[in-house]
Amino acid sequence: MSPSMRQVLIESRGVSTLLRFDETSFFIEPTELDGHKSSCCTEIFHSHKEVKCTEVPLRNVISAKFATGTRAIEVQYLVRKGKEMRLKLAMTHGAIKDEDSTHVKEWCEALLLAAYQGANPSKNLKVLVNPHGGPGKARAMYVNKVEPIFLAAGCTLDVTYTTHGGHALEIAREMKLGYDAIVILSGDGLIHEVLNGINQHQNREKAFRIPIVPIPTGSANGLSLNLLGLQDGLDVCAASLNVLKGQPLKTDLFSFTQGDRQRISFMSQTIGIMADIDIETEHLRWMGDTRFILGYLRAIIARKSCPIELSMKVVDQDKSRMMDALYARRGGASPGLSSPSSSLLSDDKKLDSSSSSDEEWTRFEKPILWMYAGQGPFVSQTLMQFPVSLADDGLIDISIQEITSRRNLLRAIDGAEEGRTYWTNSNRYFKASSYRARPLAPTGMLVVDGEQVPFEEFQVDVLQGLGTFLSPYPHFAPEFVVQDAHGKSRRTSV
Template sequence: MAPAEVIVVDLVLIDGELGMVKLTANGVLEAIEYGEPSRYWTVKKDVLGFVVEGKYIRIKTVVEREEGICCGEFGGDYSRKDFVFEPFSEDAKNRFCFKLRHYLDSLGRPKRLLVFVNPFGGKKSAIKIFEKEVKPLFEDADIQLDVQETKYQLHAKEMVRSMDVSKYDGIVCVSGDGVLVEVRTGNGMIKSLLDAVGLQCCANSATISIIRGHTRSLDVATISQGNTKFFSVLMLAWGLVADIDIESEKFRWMGSARMDFYAIQRIISLRQYNGRVLFLPAPGFESYGQPTSYRLHKEPPVKVLGYQGPDTKFEDVEWREIKGPFVSVWLHNVPWGAENNLVAPAAKFSDGFLDLIVVKNCPKLALLSLMTQISEGTHVQSPYVAYLKVKAFALEPGALVDEPDKEGIIDADGEVLARGRRTYKCEQIALMSYDKLQITVDQGLATLFSPEY
């Protein structure tokens, strides 16, 4: 193989000693020092940016940390390490900067980002994480930031509606999954993206993935109830999972332990819900459930701004149904539901399907075992779990089997979508009523910053 064309090469001083720097057309930056082995950086992967400091050029790079090494308070897969050299003349300095800037610009990296910071997200440490971990990396990459702090639920959605988001190359959310859904990523989403390439679920790795500018498509689910719509990118839950997710908020003072604590409490006092789920199975999953007739409800067209969901045509296909009682119904768009929950191990980002996990008639001890298996994704192998892929879905939620006057909670992407009678904080108004809703999938509608696969 012929050596790559040299874009620029110059004699320089490195730590006061004579050396040479070279940039090639395939994006390799090489530093040659007398008596030392050459150092190499791949600009696309290793170089964040550069800055001129008087007569010096500082190349801002990232290096992968050794396994088991965690530097700094937050840690991550990468650490910052600069390379500084001194060209022999002003012309040489300007020439090198021009060539390197031109190459960096050719990579298609983001240049301007809208950043939403939720001060209540990330265990109320989102602002600290942004200031110490995220912002410095973006500044090193010379990315312009427009930072907005959210004040309340759905605040990000309100701000986006009144902004010209076309002037940004992307939107970054420093929070949990909720803010992501308001504007369209979160803990479960970031874990799904980074885990696929063996990276840690942390701000360090996520930020560098954004800087590098690689993207991938993501399915978007449209949850409809009459004219009311909610666009979901992560999950929908009803039954045990939703109850744990939402009701455990009363134990937020316990930190992350609240979820495990309340899960045990809910399994001991297990609830089962009447109801019915209907679905259009993906190819290969037609044996699940029983045949039924169903027609997706469509409201008469109205003139409204914004995306209104996919134009579905499922009238001539066979729907299936599963009737309750149910312990839990879970729909997932990506593999991970949280940093330690591999909920849907077969889920894909843009296959046009949602992964459906249904639990019925499960003994309490078996259910407790199932909950401990979620971290490895082996819970879907249980005989008490139906795990399949669906193209469309309808939920008809009912009341508790043992308490007909008490209903449940429907949770979408970590936020309450609907509250039934006598539920936790049932006096609060939710986006939808505790009644039939339907879900359709638009394949690859959204675009995410992503590590390169």
């Protein structure tokens, strides 16, 4: 399309405005004024001095419509507002001036084609809203912010407000397979339910291909942070945009087995202090992410050890090598599995040779405070637990905190959101193809994806690439800034 065909002129309340777009942006350019405040662009123009060209990334354009009868054009898009620069739905509208209707209609179609890169804007969505999750604002967030974006794009919405624990699992188990995505307004717990419901679906393989998209209204929102990054990971409008514009990201899931019971885990399993914090601060969900910091401070005082028998099928434990693999993947390299090697094992690890079939298992012998295993850099906004995690490498990241002083544990708060504890000597970090654990204490907490499960022996195996989420990037979004052995900073980038 020629440059002249990429623009139209509209008029609203005496203001003539040129609308145009190129390969990357949509532009709103007032061309003349008569002293009136313009209504063509919500909260953009306020006085003669403030009138200027507004540039909107094409990705943020939601809709472009032309009404032939009124000869009016309307474009809806997302713009950043406020101190936190969160996205907000805005609109430009007005009557066309000299352009013919055919040209304007073609212009709207071309704008949408460029904004959605040829994909269909109107999606068939299954929406699950947990009105009780996190601070309890999911219903209001959906009605006031999320739904208007989906309706602007022309989506078909099948909405359910969950009423009880396990409700989302029941829905996912029985759902039809015609949806373009499953949208979840909650924290990470409801995602866990949906995945386990899909695992019980009669057409399990096809059901797992339906992308899941979180919209952050819980207290932790780890998956949303991992898909969208820190700036947008807690922004419900940015997450709604990801529903419309995101691309499938295949991710590993995990099989969590206790006896003959199996469940799907998508984010983490933890035992010890960190599991205690998750469950013991449950009554403080209204505080959001702050509840975890408060719980951690209390746990430091107690500094309770975690007696456990832990074995892993270790693939790597070289922190520098794992970091380099992260950089390579974000630079475009394909994922690949390493081969387990006994040369990777340090002196304080012993092979569990209790049976010939277990010769690949490595037993961790040192006393610990907690074990955290999973994928995705963030488990909450204040904790980057797995900074070198890759979405589909076929491995699970395992972080083991050896017993250390209260002073060191307190220091670990500083930079926890940036993954600095990755380099501390008392934090042992592994990539494994599977692991198993047996609690040795009579009672305690064992948490999977934020949900408490029986405090019993368990095993975790990787289900490579089984999960499908939508993401703006071909990898987890968060940036990991690290220091090498010489104290020099190294950075990953999107």
